Amino acid sequence: MRYYSAIADVQPVTTTVVTSVGLAGNVGTIMAQAERPSTWVDGAASGFTDEQALEHIDGLYRTALRLTRNPADAEDLVQETYLRAFRFRDRFIADSNLRAWLFKILSNTAISRFRHLSHEQGDTSLDDMGEFELYGQAGGSRGGLGESAEEQALNQILDIDVRRALEELPEPFRLAVLLSDVEGFSYKEIADVLDVPLGTVMSRLFRGRRMLRSKLEEYARSTAQSLSRPADRPAEE
Amino acid sequence: MNCDETVERLYEYLDRELTLDEIAEVKRHLEACPPCLHLFRYEDQMRRLVRQACCESAPEYLRARILQRRP
Numbered sequence: 001m002r003y004y005s006a007i008a009d010v011q012p013v014t015t016t017v018v019t020s021v022g023l024a025g026n027v028g029t030i031m032a033q034a035e036r037p038s039t040w041v042d043g044a045a046s047g048f049t050d051e052q053a054l055e056h057i058d059g060l061y062r063t064a065l066r067l068t069r070n071p072a073d074a075e076d077l078v079q080e081t082y083l084r085a086f087r088f089r090d091r092f093i094a095d096s097n098l099r100a101w102l103f104k105i106l107s108n109t110a111i112s113r114f115r116h117l118s119h120e121q122g123d124t125s126l127d128d129m130g131e132f133e134l135y136g137q138a139g140g141s142r143g144g145l146g147e148s149a150e151e152q153a154l155n156q157i158l159d160i161d162v163r164r165a166l167e168e169l170p171e172p173f174r175l176a177v178l179l180s181d182v183e184g185f186s187y188k189e190i191a192d193v194l195d196v197p198l199g200t201v202m203s204r205l206f207r208g209r210r211m212l213r214s215k216l217e218e219y220a221r222s223t224a225q226s227l228s229r230p231a232d233r234p235a236e237e
Numbered sequence: 238m239n240c241d242e243t244v245e246r247l248y249e250y251l252d253r254e255l256t257l258d259e260i261a262e263v264k265r266h267l268e269a270c271p272p273c274l275h276l277f278r279y280e281d282q283m284r285r286l287v288r289q290a291c292c293e294s295a296p297e298y299l300r301a302r303i304l305q306r307r308p
Contacts, residue, residue, distance in 0.1 A: 050307065054300055061295035075299050082303045154282060162290035180252060181287040187254055205248060213283055 047094035053085055056099050059183050060106050066178055067110050069167050077113065081106040097189065104193045107175060153220035161223075165215040173208030180205055238266045243273050251281055 060081060064074035084105050085092075092101055166174060172194075179185045179193060190201045243266045249255050250263050267274045 050304060054303070057295040057300060061299070062291050062293040065293060066291065075296070078295065078299060079303050079306070083306060083308070086307045151279060151282060154286065157286060159290035162286050166287065177287070178291070181284045182291040187252065202248070209248070209283070212287070216283065216286070
């Protein structure tokens with residue numbers, strides 16, 4: 001809740017009364033408007049406009065698609081994200097990271113909405129491995145990788161297989177990988193979005209990518225096998 | 238920088254989380270070490286696959302629906 005607790009302290013800014021307005025007849029109206037919190041005006045003064053928020057809808061939608069695994073739920077999730085963002089508009093600090101803020105709302109909304117639908121384990125046990133231990137394994141896994149045949153096989157993988165492999169990842173890993181690989185957020189931004197320490201971001205990325213890699217290599221192997229088979233007769237046992 | 242130290246920085250390198258000095262060090266190792274270079278390229282390719290596979294746009298009606306229901 002770091003992000004929210006930091007912004008919750010910020011009170012709506014009251015605009016100072018402009019005294020230089022020359023039209024005496026309008027001063028009363030202008031003052032009445034000016035004394036309102038600026039966030040009441042039309043949203044623009046609170047830090048973002050509808051249009052600015054909606055610029056990020058494609059990223060939010062494709063992330064929602066991977067989280068919910070179907071378009072109807074993804075649309076609902078994105079809509080709820082935006083309605084919450086508009087409702088809490090005054091908590092957003094002007095000129096801070098709107099995109100990360102929206103993804104944070106998406107993530108929190110997804111967790112509260114879809115947790116009960118999920119058969120996955122909670123994430124308490126996910127971060128029990130230290131990042132150093134994780135990084136230590138990278139060297140060990142190097143040996144089997146990198147033959148150009150494998151690289152070529154990787155190119156045969158269809159987008160739909162990649163999406164399926166992503167959607168099979170346990171949610172905390174899936175979201176970290178999506179935020180980094182697809183949306184291009186920095187580690188610091190992901191830490192803010194997910195409200196976890198930087199080291200946790202790195203270990204989730206590490207483990208998520210490893211899981212993804214082994215799934216994709218599996219697909220690549222089975223694709224390579226089916227491609228090497230003559231098309232007109234079944235594969236030999 | 239040796240192989241282990243380089244591989245330790247694989248993701249930070251690909252994720253652009255290293256300083257310029259660190260990037261230069263990793264690059265220097267990769268230029269001299271084909272197996273490490275291979276690993277880095279493989280991981281980079283994996284990431285590109287993921288990015289390419291996830292390029293959907295939100296349907297147009299969703300924007301309209303959100304603006305309609307906004308408070």
